[in-house]
Amino acid sequence: MGSDKLLFIEDLHKYYGKHHVLKGVNLAVNEGESVVIIGPSGSGKSTLLRCINLLVKPDKGRIVFDNEEITTGKIDVRRVREKIGFVFQHFNLFLHLTAIENVMLGLIKVKNYPREKARRIAEEALLSVGITEELWNKYPAQLSGGQQQRVAIARAIAMEPKLLLFDEPTSALDPELIGEVLKVMEKLANEGRTMIVVTHEIGFALKAADRVVFFDDGKIIEEGSPEQVILNPKTERARRFLFSIRELYRLE
Amino acid sequence: MNSIEQLLTALIIIVRYGLSNSILVSTLAFFLGLILGLIFVFIEVLGGRLASWTVNLLVVILRGIPPVLLLFIIFYGLPSIGISLNNVVSAIIGLGLISGAYQSQILRSSIQAVAARQMEAALSIGLSKWSAYTSVIFPQALRLSLPGLVNEYTIILKDSSLAYAIGVVEAFTQAVHIAQARFEYFTPLLAVALLYLAICFSLSQVVNYIYLKLRVLGYGQ
Amino acid sequence: MGFAEEIVYLVSTYGVSLFNAMLLTLEITSIGFTLGVLLGLPISLGRVYGPLPLKALLAAYIELIRGTPMIVQLFFIYYALPLVGIKLDAFTASIIAIGLNSAAYQAEYFRMAFGAVPREQWEAALSIGLSKWSTITNVIIPQGVRIAIPALTNELIYLLKYSSIAYFVTVPETVYVSKVIGAKTLLHIQIYTITAVFYILVAVVLTKSAKKLEERVSIPGLVVKGRI
Ligand SMILES: Nc1ncnc2c1ncn2[C@@H]1O[C@H](COP(=O)(O)OP(=O)(O)OP(=O)(O)O)[C@@H](O)[C@H]1O
Ligand SMILES: [Mg+2]
Numbered sequence: 001m002g003s004d005k006l007l008f009i010e011d012l013h014k015y016y017g018k019h020h021v022l023k024g025v026n027l028a029v030n031e032g033e034s035v036v037i038i039g040p041s042g043s044g045k046s047t048l049l050r051c052i053n054l055l056v057k058p059d060k061g062r063i064v065f066d067n068e069e070i071t072t073g074k075i076d077v078r079r080v081r082e083k084i085g086f087v088f089q090h091f092n093l094f095l096h097l098t099a100i101e102n103v104m105l106g107l108i109k110v111k112n113y114p115r116e117k118a119r120r121i122a123e124e125a126l127l128s129v130g131i132t133e134e135l136w137n138k139y140p141a142q143l144s145g146g147q148q149q150r151v152a153i154a155r156a157i158a159m160e161p162k163l164l165l166f167d168e169p170t171s172a173l174d175p176e177l178i179g180e181v182l183k184v185m186e187k188l189a190n191e192g193r194t195m196i197v198v199t200h201e202i203g204f205a206l207k208a209a210d211r212v213v214f215f216d217d218g219k220i221i222e223e224g225s226p227e228q229v230i231l232n233p234k235t236e237r238a239r240r241f242l243f244s245i246r247e248l249y250r251l252e
Numbered sequence: 253m254n255s256i257e258q259l260l261t262a263l264i265i266i267v268r269y270g271l272s273n274s275i276l277v278s279t280l281a282f283f284l285g286l287i288l289g290l291i292f293v294f295i296e297v298l299g300g301r302l303a304s305w306t307v308n309l310l311v312v313i314l315r316g317i318p319p320v321l322l323l324f325i326i327f328y329g330l331p332s333i334g335i336s337l338n339n340v341v342s343a344i345i346g347l348g349l350i351s352g353a354y355q356s357q358i359l360r361s362s363i364q365a366v367a368a369r370q371m372e373a374a375l376s377i378g379l380s381k382w383s384a385y386t387s388v389i390f391p392q393a394l395r396l397s398l399p400g401l402v403n404e405y406t407i408i409l410k411d412s413s414l415a416y417a418i419g420v421v422e423a424f425t426q427a428v429h430i431a432q433a434r435f436e437y438f439t440p441l442l443a444v445a446l447l448y449l450a451i452c453f454s455l456s457q458v459v460n461y462i463y464l465k466l467r468v469l470g471y472g473q
Numbered sequence: 474m475g476f477a478e479e480i481v482y483l484v485s486t487y488g489v490s491l492f493n494a495m496l497l498t499l500e501i502t503s504i505g506f507t508l509g510v511l512l513g514l515p516i517s518l519g520r521v522y523g524p525l526p527l528k529a530l531l532a533a534y535i536e537l538i539r540g541t542p543m544i545v546q547l548f549f550i551y552y553a554l555p556l557v558g559i560k561l562d563a564f565t566a567s568i569i570a571i572g573l574n575s576a577a578y579q580a581e582y583f584r585m586a587f588g589a590v591p592r593e594q595w596e597a598a599l600s601i602g603l604s605k606w607s608t609i610t611n612v613i614i615p616q617g618v619r620i621a622i623p624a625l626t627n628e629l630i631y632l633l634k635y636s637s638i639a640y641f642v643t644v645p646e647t648v649y650v651s652k653v654i655g656a657k658t659l660l661h662i663q664i665y666t667i668t669a670v671f672y673i674l675v676a677v678v679l680t681k682s683a684k685k686l687e688e689r690v691s692i693p694g695l696v697v698k699g700r701i
Contacts, residue, residue, distance in 0.1 A: 055596055082602030092597035095695045096615045106601035109611055141694020159601055316676035317669050318634040321648055325669070328655060329662035410542040417641070424545060437552035445541045445549075452540035 005064075006031045006163060006194050007052065012061035014047055014218075021047050022058065023218035029163070029196060034189040036205040036226070037198045039215030040241055045198045048215070049165045052196070053084040066162055082110055085156030089168040091148040093140040099151045100126060100136040103158045111159070125158035126151065129184045146177030150184055157188070164188065164195040171200065200245050202230055214238040255439060262430050262443035270426030271447060277340060277422060278409040281347035285408070286401070288352025293359045297385065307356075314353035320417050322346040327418040343415035351408050358404060362396035363389055396471050399459045406452045413448075423447060479663045487654050487664075494650035495671055501568055501636040501646060506629050508572025513579030518609065521584055531580070538577035544638050546570045551642050567639035571632060578628055586621035587613050619690055626683035630676045647671065 007029040014022035021044045029035055037045050050056035052063060054070065054077050063071045070080050093102050100122050107118035126136060129150040140148055149169055156164060166185065170178040182204050189195060189208040199205070205212050205226050212229040214222040214237075222229055222238050233239045292311065296304045314322075327342040337345065366389050374384035413424035421429075427444035431437040484491070520531040538546065547570035551563065561569065590613050598608040637648040651668045655661040 053600055055599060078602045078604055081600055084600075086597075086600035088593065088597065088600075090593060092593040094594060094597065094612055095591075096612070096619065096692050105598075105611060106603065109607050110602040139693045139695075141692075155601065312677065313669075313673055316630070316634070316673035318637040318648060318672055320637045320640060321651075321665060321669055321672065324648070324652060324655070325662065325665045329665050332659075332662055413542040413544050414638075416544070424542065427545075428548070431552065436556075437548065438556050441545060441549050441553055445545050448542060448545065449537065449540040453536070456540075 004030050006033075006066060007196075008062075008064040009052070010062045010064075012048070012051060012058050012063065014044070014051060014056065014058050021218055022051070024061070025218070025220060027213065027220060029194060031194055032192045033210045034193070034195045034197065034208060035211045035213060036209040037196060037213045037215050038200060038202075038205065038230075038241070038245075039221075043216050044218045045215050046167050049086070049167050049196065049198060052163075052165060053081050053086050055086075078110070082106075082159060083162045085159060085161035085164040087149070087152050087156050087164065087166045087169050090172050091140070091145070091152045093148055093152055093155070095140055098137045098139055099131060099143065099147075102140070102151055103155045106155065106159050121158050122154070125154040128157070128187075129154045130180065144177060145173045146180045149173065149181045153181075153184055153188075157193075162194060164193055166195065166197040166199065168198050168200070202242070202245065205230060214241070216241070258434075258436075258439045259443055262427065262440045263447070265430055266423050266426045266440070266444055266447060270421060270423040270444075273340065273420060274409060274412045274422040274424075277343045277347065277412045277415060277420065278405065280344045281351055281408050281412070282405050284344060284348030285351025285355045285404070288348065289355030289359050292352060292356035293363065296356070296360060297363060298382070311353040311356060314350050317350070319346060319350055319411050319414050322350060323414065323418050339415070339418045339420045342418055343412065343420050347408055347411055347415075350411075351404060354404055354407075355401065358397050358400035359393060362400070363393040366392045366396060392471070395466065395469075398466070399462045402455055402459050402462065406455050409451060410448060476663065479660050480667060483654065483658065483660060483664055483667060487650075490645075490650055491647070491654070491667065494645055494647045497645065498633070498636050498647040499675070501564075501571065501639055501644070502629070502633045504568045505571030505575055505632050505636065508568065509575025509579045509628070509632070510625075512572065512576035514583055514614075516576055516580035517583035517587065520580060521587055522605070522609065535577045535580055538574055539581075543570065543574050543635055544641060546574055547638055547642065563639065563642040563644045566642060567636070567644050570638070571636060574635075575628060575632055578631075579625065582621050582624040582628065583617060586617040586624070589620050590616045616695060619687075619692065619695060622683060622687045622690075626680065629683075630679055633675055633679070634672060 005028050007027070009025055009027040012022050012025040013020070023044075025044075025048060027035075037048070039045055047056060051058045052065070054075075058071060061071065062069060065080065066083060068075070093099075094105065097105060100119070103122035103125055104115070104118040107113045107121055108115060111118075113121070123133075123136070126132075131147060131150055131154060135143060135147060140151070143151065153169075169185065170181050173181065178201070182201060185195075185197065185204065186208045197204070197209070209226045211223060212226045213220050214229055214233065214235070216237055222233060222235050229238065230242060233242055292307045295307045299307070323342060323346045326337060326346050327339055330337065363385075370388055370392065371384060374388040375381070379388065412420075412422055415422055416425040416428065419425070423444050427440040430440040434440070516531050516534070519527050520535070521528075523531070547567060550561065550570050550573075551566040554561065554566075594612050594616065595608060598612045599605075603611065636646060639646050640649040640652070643649065647668050651664045655664045658664070
């Protein structure tokens with residue numbers, strides 16, 4: 001493995017009881033690369049992302065992140081998670097904290113920044129995702145879904161992670177709110193951030209991804225450039241799946 | 253006598269000469285409370301403004317008053333206005349009144365839960381408000397209330413020990429009598445605690461069973 | 474004398490001792506409740522997040538307390554503990570009994586409240602690198618405590634009423650003192666009316682203040698489905 005590889009996953013397996021969910025995943029992600037993972041529901045995409053930031057413990061295989069194997073028992077889980085930002089499908093903002101406090105919590109409690117510094121960084125992060133000052137002191141329930149998700153993205157990037165994971169970040173949003181979130185994500189990709197995005201937004205994949213991975217039944221079935229995998233898939237399963245979502249999203 | 257023997261004799265004495273009073277008082281108080289609770293809730297749901305205001309006031313009073321105090325009022329106070337009740341009856345009425353307030357709340361919250369889901373459906377098939385309540389809402393609400401009501405019984409049972417204050421010889425009083433006779437409190441108190449525990453534990457199993465049944469029947473949230 | 478005059482007579486004659494008794498009732502209640510919070514919160518955390526043996530032990534404690542009358546617990550502490558050399562005065566025994574009792578109930582209220590915090594809140598906290606403990610103190614407790622306010626209010630009012638069990642070990646609190654006055658003057662109904670009004674008024678005030686507090690600390694969108 002080269003030193004430009006930020007993430008390196010080798011033969012990863014995960015069982016839920018008897019249910020074999022990840023069946024030997026191999027994936028490498030370069031520094032600055034944005035990878036889109038597409039694939040049918042229940043194929044294990046979320047499980048893969050959760051394994052990467054150790055919310056779920058894999059049963060077999062290795063994950064090397066930032067030149068360090070993180071699948072051994074000795075690793076400091078919190079330090080790894082601090083370096084990996086996670087954006088959830090349902091935003092998962094802290095319900096008792098305002099938008100800006102949501103972003104500040106990790107800066108204060110994990111990075112031990114003084115309040116003032118944390119606030120400055122949080123403000124910057126919020127502005128960078130288009131959350132302007134009048135929304136900073138609102139509670140999650142007072143924000144639209146798109147705003148909530150952008151705050152969640154700000155919460156992730158404020159920690160200056162080396163890797164950003166997105167798990168279907170737009171699939172809980174009303175159609176008219178999807179665009180504002182995708183725009184932020186495109187910007188992040190263009191800034192050269194390393195990110196792995198699970199999404200069905202093919203338009204986003206074509207525009208912003210360096211590589212697309214088709215995932216099915218716990219394995220990577222096909223990978224390549226966006227044009228190749230999305231517009232010209234080699235495998236029958238990828239073709240069928242892409243056809244069905246193109247129908248669903250009424251793309252060309 | 254060794255301590256196991258002491259415990260057993262204490263248990264036997266309490267069961268034979270105290271527990272029946274505990275159960276008598278609690279059971280009658282429970283049913284008095286149920287009747288009152290039903291009346292309260294009927295008035296609250298179907299009665300006029302003034303009637304439900306009165307019921308609310310009564311509930312606030314009964315929920316705010318210490319049970320011992322109410323027992324004193326009934327047992328020592330009422331004779332001065334010409335109502336003399338013996339201690340067992342006083343305990344039943346006192347605990348029953350308080351329980352009535354709590355049971356009305358249990359019933360009311362399940363009525364609200366059922367009404368929220370079923371009222372519109374009941375009205376939409378042309379039932380009057382009255383028959384919607386009596387034939388759709390109340391029967392379901394009663395079932396939904398069952399776990400809360402059984403739990404309420406355990407609360408009354410524990411409170412029945414307070415009837416010690418007006419000399420009702422129930423389980424706890426009996427335990428204290430044994431303790432005073434033996435100059436030793438530990439074993440009689442342990443004995444009576446075990447009895448309460450056994451009954452409360454069994455009833456909590458009943459509550460769990462009812463929850464399970466209700467969920468199967470589709471009453472679960 | 475009419476009823477009203479008798480009340481005035483009682484208040485003017487025994488006002489000071491009644492007032493002191495009521496203060497004592499409030500004191501027992503508030504100390505008992507505070508003890509209950511201080512013990513109940515850690516008990517609930519241990520019961521939910523602790524190692525298995527601790528969980529079992531705390532669950533047993535809670536069942537034991539909830540399955541027996543408070544007065545039995547008080548008598549244990551006051552009359553049976555001296556057997557093993559722990560001799561407490563009546564007041565101390567009462568607040569300990571009430572505190573230990575309330576701890577079990579409060580632990581259950583906290584446990585249910587923590588359980589009502591969505592699992593996703595945990596994941597979000599862990600994903601930014603917070604430790605388990607940090608997640609509990611910064612996310613779970615602030616949300617859970619708000620959820621628990623109504624149940625804790627009921628508990629406080631419950632303790633206000635049941636602080637009267639101290640009567641049984643002759644602590645001169647409100648019920649005890651009014652019983653003495655009642656026996657002395659034979660004005661039972663009158664004196665008990667005064668004390669009943671005291672208890673009910675305090676309960677009403679507590680309920681109202683708790684509502685205020687709940688509103689003050691309430692957060693839009695942080696609501697629980699179903700009451701605990
Ligand atoms: N905590 C869990 N316990 C047991 N089974 C689980 C758990 N989480 C996921 N699974 C199962 O693992 C399989 C893969 O789930 P996963 O959420 O990773 O799929 P996914 O590709 O993200 O699907 P979706 O598009 O629906 O989000 C599914 O069959 C799911 O039911
Ligand atoms: Mg998923």
